[in-house]
Amino acid sequence: MKTRMAYYTWRHKAGAYALTLSAWAVLFFLILPILVIVPLSFNADPFFSFTKGMVHLDPQAYSTQWYTAIFHSQKWLLAIRNSFIIGICATLIATTLGTLAAVGLANDNMPWRRPITALLLSPMIVPLIIVAAGMFFFYSRFGLVGSFAGIIIAHAALGVPFVIITVTATLAGFDRSLYLAGLSMGASPFRVFREVIIPLIRPGVISGALFAFATSFDEIVLILFLAGPEQVTIPRQMFSGLREQINPTILAVATLLILVSILLLGTLELLRRRTERIRTGR
Template sequence: MALPVYADPLERIWYYTYRVICALIFIFLIAPILIIMPLSFNVEPYFTFTSEMLAFDPAGYSMRWYDNLLTFGTAAPDAVRDSSWWADVWANAKWVQAAKNSIIVGFFATIVATVLGTIAAMGLSRPEMPYRKLIMAILISPMIVPIIITATGLFFFYSKIGLSGSYFGLVLAHATLGIPFVIITVTATMMGFDRSLIRAAQNLGAGPVTTFFKVQLPLITPGVVSGALFAFVTSFDEVVVVLFIGSHEQQTIPRQMWNGIREQISPSILAVATILVIFSVCLLAVVELLRRRSERMRGVTPG
């Protein structure tokens, strides 16, 4: 909001002071990310800025660490980059294997979390639902309880039923962490849903299934997709649960980064972090577009 022309000197001081404070907080939050990105182009295997980088000398910058993401673990990293080389990368490169595991686990965990979270949110949004607050608190507890406690409980539970070290158990564990995000986003969308549309569909002879797919789902789709994106990001970034219940073959990107920090410090980790930051920004942009679309569908003017 612009400063009004009739503002007194004290209001003008606070107006500019408030913006300076917001800018400093923004810089404090974004500074670690802004530092990681240029360091991922360092030609030297250091986690600090070299004199060439500070002088903006092109010789101090390189794409070697991004290239290392494709060659680390391959049988012939220096071979001619033809179809056989790419096949070697697809089959043996450790970072590529970690990315495939993260995408596969995240995809199926997102499907499970979205379906179960949407069903739970629809029930919690009904006014006649008993003990709604208690049930909501239980369902979103994985988001509140420290992840180390959740991971420990999952480890002992999965060890008893034989799911520890399996992809199915890993998918269920990641879905458990993603369900609260789906419930919150879909419930918020359902709060602005006009229930008279459901009654009108029922009066016209539509059954519960038809009413859901033809009336409810199209209107709450932005909230469902937003919850699914949050569930996918939660699964994609999770490392503690994977360390507890994942086997050695189930290396996801966060676990591979953790192993790289412990075993071999390499700026390749910074390259992966930069890619993940760009990926997260794109997802947040999609979530914001969906939020605005949801507001337009509900007749709410974005502020």
């Protein structure tokens, strides 16, 4: 009791408060430039700056015309559709392959486990420009450059490491005796995997899938190397808009992407709490 009471001195409390304040200051410094985009997306004038009317909170200085312009533009609608198609397909592939790889790597008896893990996680570590250049020269041999199949496979390769990491973290608390008990009762390995392992690691699988989707949805470097005129995605359309014609429509799209990111982060936090409850049994 005395040791515990001695820990909470005024110096420790001051240090804890200073650390909390520093963390909030860093967070504010990182988030503020992103939040500035939100009010600019409602600018009634086609400028990337705050007008006098916006500063004085004049209602006429704000407008939703740029959000309306998104859904009246064929280019933006095509980019949104392509982003969701590529993202969903790449997520399904990455989740399936990543989950199977994580389950296999969780076995301590698997030979060359660490080198294989390092190889599978390499797309996350190697600079993306190198990955994109390598994929371009490799895909050009098979005619996959400028095709949806090539982009989906490339995005799936980027998403697999995120699935492996999240599923592996979930498998760290998995009781392997449950798998052996299922086999001893006459069930096939596939049935045990489907009815025992998958329900227990589902939060990790869903978390990895969300990370894989976010990675694909926000990817621009691979798109610039591999995509053709028909594979325009939201990041590429934003990049082209900044080069050709600057207007606040890009800011409106960026605001919607921020909203999507917040929803994904909220979902991940709920899944994290559920995983903690499964581990602790509470």
